[in-house]
């Protein structure tokens with residue numbers, strides 16, 4: 001199982017930047033890839049410890065910093081409790097975030113492919129991944145907003 005945690009593309013990305021695949025990096029990436037939600041450093045640590053019992057919080061911080069600098073994940077700032085992380089290791093990540101309750105909805109539809117080609121040629125930019133993020137209000141929060149207007153003010 002452990003061998004499948006990092007894709008070949010990811011190992012290559014690490015190696016090109018002068019880093020190796022380690023047990024700590026493997027465990028953190030496994031958690032990022034499998035988590036259905038965005039986790040904090042502490043949450044990543046507690047889940048990654050199931051795979052690597054000696055992992056420390058400092059090591060989780062360093063690993064996430066490295067992954068962020070390599071474009072393998074992006075930090076998100078959703079409410080309290082510090083950054084949470086979205087995995088873009090397979091090239092993309094698409095979600096909607098409610099600005100009131102911070103719930104997130106993920107969707108697989110990708111419309112960025114054509115745009116990437118166009119932007120690459122226009123700016124000569126080598127695009128490696130994307131995070132598509134829509135902000136707004138979820139159904140529940142819209143309903144609450146309406147109720148507030150009509151009732152309690």
Ligand SMILES: [Zn+2]
Pocket residue numbers: 038086093094095104106
């Ligand atoms: Zn997301």
Ligand SMILES: [Zn+2]
Pocket residue numbers: 098099100101102103137138139140141
């Ligand atoms: Zn909401």
Ligand SMILES: [Zn+2]
Pocket residue numbers: 091092093094109110111112113130
């Ligand atoms: Zn996409």
